Each structure stands twice: as C-alpha cells, then as structure tokens.
Amino acid sequence: MSVDDRFRDVDWEVVLYKLTVRARQLFLTAQAKGYRNALARACTDPDDLARSVIAEALKNDRVKYKPGKGASLSTFLCKVLERDFIDLLRKGIRLDRRLDAIEDLKPESPRELGVVYDVNDGGKSAKRLELRAIALRAAVGQKDLEDYVTAAFDCGAVTRSDAATCLEVSPSEVTNLRKKLMRHLGLTSTNDSNETGGEE
C-alpha cells in the first residue's frame, strides 16, 4: 500500500481539530501543574505542536501510520502528540535548569519579567501538584464545576455520557462544563505563576 493510499478518505479537518484540542488540554494541564516556565522555554504553542504532528505523519518518515492495525488515524496521532508533548516538556525542563545555571554566573543580570525562577536545589524542594486539587481550587464557589470535578475524579465519570448520567445533565451541558473549567484552569494557572509549582 502506497503512502498516499494510507491517507485516503481521511477527514483532515476533524483530525486537525482533535489534535489541536488535545494539545491545548495538555498545555493547560501542565501549566496548571506548575510547568509554565518549562513550556515557555520549549518555545512551542499547542496549535504548532498539533500541526507538526500532522506534518510528520504526512512525511511518513519519523511517524508511520498503517491503517488496519487497530487504531484510527486520529487515535494514533493523538498518541504521537502525547509522546511529543512529554519530550517537549522534558526539553523545556532541561533548558530551564541550564538558564538557572547561567543566572548563577551573572547574579547582577536582570531577571526576565513574568518568569518564575525555581530554587536552585536540583528540584528537591519542588512539590508535585495534584490536578484534582488544582481543578477544585479553580472551581471553588461554583457548585456545577465542583460536582463535575468530583464526578470525573471520584466517581470515574470519564466519558461525556458517564459524566452526564452522574450529574443528571445533558451531554451538551457536560461540554459546557468542560469549556468553563478550561477557562477557569487557564485563569488559575496564570494567577499562580508567582507561586512555587511542580517544576523541577
């Protein structure tokens, strides 16, 4: 089967949207968990990452998709995107450390505005932040969001229909809750940029 045949009848618009939404979810979660600096050092935004995964798949060089192996193209590319995202985060963490070392050599140089610098102890004092706690904090005072987070983490309502059943709302209302939560998580992670996060 030729490379072009492997990609025949693919709805690229849907694939692009799926990868972009997934990349934005990952960036938002990592930022909320305290990896804002590392992501900034990696110099990529979620939409770029999603496009780069599609470009790699089309090149058929590094990412090779074979239909009929079980996973659909979007499932396969989402896995690739998640792997690339972790690599990107690791790279960002390494760069962040290296920049800290440069800062130590020049203590008089002004620090970059809006960037939180970690304590230079090899990350020993950094703490892991639980997403459940962060999400509940972002949802504080809003009963519908608090219930949604509890349903997702404590009642195992992972799919949209599970969450809808658990919360006794329509599936479209679950979509609205997710959108609202994404907005609140984004705001929380921005406001928390001056606090110690989970970065190493």
Next chain:
Amino acid sequence: MNQDDLEKDLNEIIAESRRLLGDVEEMDKPELVEMLNNSERPAEAVRQVAFSVFENLLREYRLRGEHPPQRYIDLVTQLRPAQNLSHNQDTLVKQAKKWVADLLAGSAGGTETSLQFAFHHRAELTDADRRILEEAEAEVSRKMKRKK
C-alpha cells in the same frame, strides 16, 4: 522531586487531562468546534493557519519542480477556506462535494447564528437582494432554534 516522581508526574498529565477535560476521540466535529471557539483562536482560525502552512509546503514542492504527493493535496483541499477558492477544476469539485456532504450530515461549521456573506461587490446589492438575504437569514435562524 526526584526523576521517578517527575516521570510519574509527566505521565499523570496525559491521563488526568483526558479524565478532566474529556477524550477527544469521543468528541464529534460540532463539539470540537465548540471547544476551539471557546478560546482566543477559534476553529476557523486554526483551520486557516493550518491551510496556509500546508499550502506553503505544496508551493515548495512546485518550486522545486516536483509534483506534491496526493495526501498533501487532499489535506489542503479540505482545509481551503471558502473565500480562497482554487483555480483547479478537480479541486473545486472535491471542495463542493465536501461542503454538500457536511451540509447533509447536519454538522454545524460554527456557532454563529447569523449568515455571513463574502460577496466581492456588496455595494451592488439591490434592495430586492437584501430582502432575499434577510429572509434567508431569518429562515435559517428559525430552523436552528427549532433544532435546538
């Protein structure tokens, strides 16, 4: 945080983000569009940027004197915005077929409830034209409200 904890934390980002914010695999096109439109860069902007990036790749192939692979052409054809019609007849037919398929599938391309017109000579619209367009817009809005 030691290396093991860091690796655990990175893997948790993958699993927990899906748990909290939803699995994209179970989202259909209207839901994906809705999620994207909830941000600074809505679905249409995402599509347009991707179209420009991949169209540039096609241009690079042609500048090198090579024929671009069909998979690239298919992708660019599908992402091509309505305002940027191709000059190639086959591409136009493919694009038209996709639009008709999307319309028949009933999937909304966006959350806008009013019609948008991209006429090149808007000033040349007569009163009768405007009346037809207003009636069409009202009819579509009524249908969308009834569907909800």
